[in-house]
């Protein structure tokens with residue numbers, strides 16, 4: 001199939017699969033994270049502030065799932081006239097907690113005539129064969145998003161991820177053995193101290209794994225985080241938009257053409273964002289990546305070569 005875009009984007013995939021435009025409704029299962037509550041670490045990843053993921057309808061942690069869903073759908077309907085939705089459990093670590101309690105919440109997320117599927121975001125160390133089987137049995141789980149951020153273990157340590165790239169690879173392998181639900185890897189471009197070459201190494205690392213999709217984020221500095229402290233004291237310098245676009249294109253060129261690209265940008269609300277300024281305009285970032293790819297006459301997978309032994 002010919003894709004008009006220089007990469008295989010999520011919207012196109014959703015349209016192929018469901019026959020119409022599908023929007024994600026961001027929900028919270030009320031979970032926390034082992035990287036915050038002291039189980040693995042405290043303080044969380046240095047860039048993390050859950051408030052920055054909250055939908056425009058406001059904080060929703062304490063609200064019942066059906067209420068969150070109704071509010072999110074009403075908001076998106078008004079704004080985008082979208083006919084169908086994915087219940088997207090994005091907040092913190094969605095598989096961290098009692099499995100039966102969380103599965104009930106996920107079922108509630110599917111309990112709406114216009115919700116076509118579910119998506120979850122989590123950490124590699126919060127998945128096991130039980131989760132793989134139960135979510136598979138739930139049906140309608142369109143993908144599971146697993147945070148990697150970078151394949152560089154020194155950076156993972158620096159940003160306090162409290163897992164390694166090897167743990168990520170093992171989680172992917174375990175998932176593929178136990179579930180048919182597609183895997184989306186979450187990566188960040190512009191992490192403290194990382195060079196373009198390190199970002200490309202992460203792309204090659206993911207190209208060698210049996211995943212199905214990648215979500216690429218620019219790193220933005222959100223108030224109230226450790227990264228904000230580093231930025232304010234001169235210890236972290238965000239990428240320029242030009243650098244971000246160049247590095248992201250390099251990443252996409254090394255990404256297998258069949259992988260679905262969920263995003264090529266991220267943003268937090270303006271009042272929470274310290275830097276970079278360009279990150280608050282998500283459409284401009286997205287457009288800049290596409291325009292530059294067109295100008296360079298390049299595409300996803302252009303530099304991807306599979307080594308078959």
Ligand code: SF4
Nearest residue numbers: 033035044045048092
């Ligand atoms: S693993 Fe996710 S939820 Fe936990 S601290 Fe890191 S970014 Fe935040």
